Amino acid sequence: MPNKEDIDRAKKIVRQELKKIKPEAFSNEIEKFANDVLETCYSIGGSYDEYTIREVAKKILSEIHKD
Numbered sequence: 001m002p003n004k005e006d007i008d009r010a011k012k013i014v015r016q017e018l019k020k021i022k023p024e025a026f027s028n029e030i031e032k033f034a035n036d037v038l039e040t041c042y043s044i045g046g047s048y049d050e051y052t053i054r055e056v057a058k059k060i061l062s063e064i065h066k067d
Contacts, residue, residue, distance in 0.1 A: 007038065
């Protein structure tokens with residue numbers, strides 16, 4: 001389970017990555033997406049370090065925003 005520090009790290013990273021695609025992202029979107037990213041990190045057996053969170057966030061965003 002992610003602790004508060006993991007959740008805060010995920011929100012920060014998600015905010016950075018999501019703003020690249022959707023600059024007007026709202027905090028509730030960021031929080032939901034951060035939770036999705038952490039759940040994915042957990043499900044693949046990854047850790048909650050900055051690199052893993054960022055790579056998972058990028059992958060999910062690239063799938064959501066395929067052209």
